[in-house]
Amino acid sequence: MPRDPGAAPERTRLAWRRTGLSAAVVALLAARPAFHPDAGPAQWLIAAAAMAGWAALIGLALHRAPGLRVRPPRPAARTIRAYALITAAFAVIGGLVVML
Incomplete structure (x- = not known):
């Protein structure tokens, strides 16, 4: 199967x-x-952190996204590391929501 160099950036953008x-x-x-009517400061802080992480x-x-449209795609090691770190923080936030 021939390699399609245009498909990889598109798949990455979709991911x-x-x-x-x-x-x-x-x-x-x-x-x-x-x-919830009985929500306290902890729930508000977790919600604020979740919304800030999403943003x-x-x-x-x-x-x-623009870096994935050029040929060849520009590398973005710092952006990918930041994305992974925020995604891991979402796991921590999810754990806090379950525990509270």
Whole structure:
């Protein structure tokens, strides 16, 4: 099967979009307890952190998208590391939501 060099950046761009959509779901689920009538400061802080993380992920994805459109795609090691770090932080936030 011949290699299509144009497909890899497109798949990567779509993967970034899927991750952003998944992060939106996680952020909304993490924010849900903050709307309970008995919600305290911890729930509000977790919700704020989740929304800030989601906004950061979307911002990074929008920053990275133009680099994937050029031929050859520009490398983005710092952006990818930041994206991975924020995604790991979402796992921690999800754990906090479950524990509280």
